[in-house]
Amino acid sequence: MxxxxxxxxxxxxxxxxxxxxxxxxxxxxxxxxxxxxxxxxxxxxxxxxxxxxxxxxxxxxxxxxxxxRKTNKRKLEKWQNEKLKKYVEDNLNAGWSPEEIAGRLKDNPPEELKRCKDKAVSYESIYNWIYAGEGRFGGLYKKLRRKQKIRQRRFARKKQVKTIIKKRVPIMQRPEIVAKRKRIGDWETDSMIFTGESILSVQFERKTKLCRLHKCEDKTAERSEEALRDSVDSLPRNFWLTITRDNGSENVLHTETEVPSYFCETYCSWQKGGVENLNGLIREYFPKKSNLDMISESEVYAVQERLNNRPRKSLNYLTPNEVIALEISKKGL
Structure with missing residues (x-):
């Protein structure tokens, strides 16, 4: 037998x-x-x-x-953590990254989760749930920055065209304090290209992560500089100390803006990495194939405020708007 x-x-x-x-x-x-x-x-x-x-x-x-019994079940797949799972899903749909969600849960858990057994989850666990757990059935990878089906880092370098810019001050002459991110007022600026004639003028404050977005009718230097001046006017003047730019043709009129400008070296976009990273976040809302001509200023502003109301790890998971509001109240502006 x-x-x-x-x-x-x-x-x-x-x-x-x-x-x-x-x-x-x-x-x-x-x-x-x-x-x-x-x-x-x-x-x-x-x-x-x-x-x-x-x-x-x-x-x-x-x-x-x-x-x-299976004891190594993912935290977000346990029935006791339904509220935690819902919190993660809701904030992924709101555009938060797994790291931002995990940081917020660790430092400022919402009231409805404080009595739960598991009040927090690591960002690696969230990624694992999205790519290898039940989250993959809902296509949640599409809510991430790069929307990659497989979790894999990829890097690419943009080609740039050399432009002659008068009175150009190289980044090597920029004050050393700017690189340390110890003060508010050091900005980076860039332009985002889409399929239509319109472009997006993007400004990023290095310490607070605050951003300003403006739709421009075209890529001319006049329009770009007008958008930049609108950003300068949106905050008290002492919140604008320096601007770091690339060597694109849209920056040839930099002298028309009172804020001192410093220019990156050619093919060194990493020298203004903050705004480059911000561009990646904006692509989540306005993909490269989008026609910006069909998008209104109000829609652009809505995306700007959505980004400014996201918690950031470098800010102890406060939002840029919260940080800038605290700074304004301190100075009594």
Whole structure:
């Protein structure tokens, strides 16, 4: 008679093992009677017997069923964490990154989660749930920055056209304090190109992560500089100390803006990495193939405020708007 393979021991078989052990039967004899491999019976007895207590069928069956339960289930897939899962899903749909969600949960958990067993989840666990867990069935990767089906980092360098800019001050002459992000007022600016004639003028404050977005009718320097001046006028003047620019043709009229400007080296966009990263966030709302001509100023402003109301790790998970509001209140502006 063939031995059953892959079938766990039943309670009835365990009761027989207990009875035969009490009668002093050998393990090999018990294995032959149950038509089981000797190693199975040996392991069963060894696992469920102690130095003092003998083998007990009821206890052995209980511990076997407990071991069989899946204990490494993802935190967001446990039924006890439905509220935590909903919080993560809602904020992914709101455009938050897994790191921002995890940071907010750690430092400022919402009231509805404070009584839950699990009040927080790491951003790696969120990524794992999105790509390998139940989150993959909802296509939640589309809510992430790069919308990649497979979690993989990819880098690309944009080609730039060299433009002659008069009175250009190189970034090497920029005050050293700007690189340290110790003060408010050091900005980076860039232009985003789309399929239509219109472009997006983007400004990014290095310390507070505050951004300003303006739709421009075209890529001319006049329109770009007008948009930049609108950004300058949106805040008190002492919040604008420097501007870091690239060497694009839209910056040839930089002298028309009173704020001192400094220019990156050619093909070194990483020298204004803050605004470059912001561009990636904006692409989530306005993909490169979008026709910006069809998008209104109010829609652009809505995206701007959505970005300014997202918690940032470097700000201890406060939002840029919260930080700038605190700074304005401190200075009584």
């Amino acid at each position: 063939d031995m059953p393979k892959g079938r766990p021991l039943t309670l009835y078989e365990r009761e027989q093992i207990e009875s035969w052990l009490r009668l002093g039967r050998k393990k090999q004899w018990i294995a032959d009677q149950l038509n089981r491999d000797y190693s199975i019976i040996k392991r069963e007895i060894k696992r469920n017997s102690g130095e003092v207590l003998p083998y007990n069928a009821q206890a052995a069956d209980y511990y076997a069923s407990r071991r069989k």
